Amino acid sequence: MKLLRNHRSEPGNQLLVPFLNLLFLLTAFLLLLTRFVGQPGFAVSLPASPFLAAPEQNPLGVNLTASPVPALFFNDLRMSPEEFGRALREIPAPRRTIVIRADRRVPFELVSEVSGICMQHGFPVILATARE
Numbered sequence: 001m002k003l004l005r006n007h008r009s010e011p012g013n014q015l016l017v018p019f020l021n022l023l024f025l026l027t028a029f030l031l032l033l034t035r036f037v038g039q040p041g042f043a044v045s046l047p048a049s050p051f052l053a054a055p056e057q058n059p060l061g062v063n064l065t066a067s068p069v070p071a072l073f074f075n076d077l078r079m080s081p082e083e084f085g086r087a088l089r090e091i092p093a094p095r096r097t098i099v100i101r102a103d104r105r106v107p108f109e110l111v112s113e114v115s116g117i118c119m120q121h122g123f124p125v126i127l128a129t130a131r132e
Contacts, residue, residue: 058096059096059097059098059099059126060074060091060096060097060098060099060123061074061098061099061101062074062084062098062099062100062101062114062118063101063102064100064101064102064103064106064110064111064114065103065106066102066103066104066105066106066107070106070107070110072084072110072114074087075087081110081113081114081117084114084117085117085120085121088117088118088121088123089121095122095123095124096123097123097124097125097126098118098123098124098125098126099126099127099128100114100115100118100125100126100127100128101128102127102128111127115127
């Protein structure tokens with residue numbers, strides 16, 4: 001039995017339908033693209049942070065060691081945190097950045113206490129680390 005086609009395919013339809021599809025997709029893409037380009041996006045305002053500091057030419061250094069008893073050294077003198085606070089009060093008006101260098105085994109409580117003392121006296125703080 002020989003089957004007959006009811007619909008004749010025309011070569012023009014095989015080119016016209018993909019072309020119209022492509023034209024529709026390009027039109028939709030351009031309409032959506034102009035809508036996204038016209039809007040600037042989200043406005044973001046960053047909070048103020050006491051940890052942001054400009055590059056310092058002559059920073060002050062604080063060393064924290066983790067010998068059997070953790071120790072704080074400032075100006076090559078061993079100090080307690082209270083003595084360190086008094087020493088910071090005696091520094092003249094042009095404030096400088098303080099770089100805190102701590103050994104690996106220094107308790108974090110000591111590092112945070114020293115950085116808190118520095119920030120209470122108005123000094124910017126940088127925590128220095130070493131590469132492994």
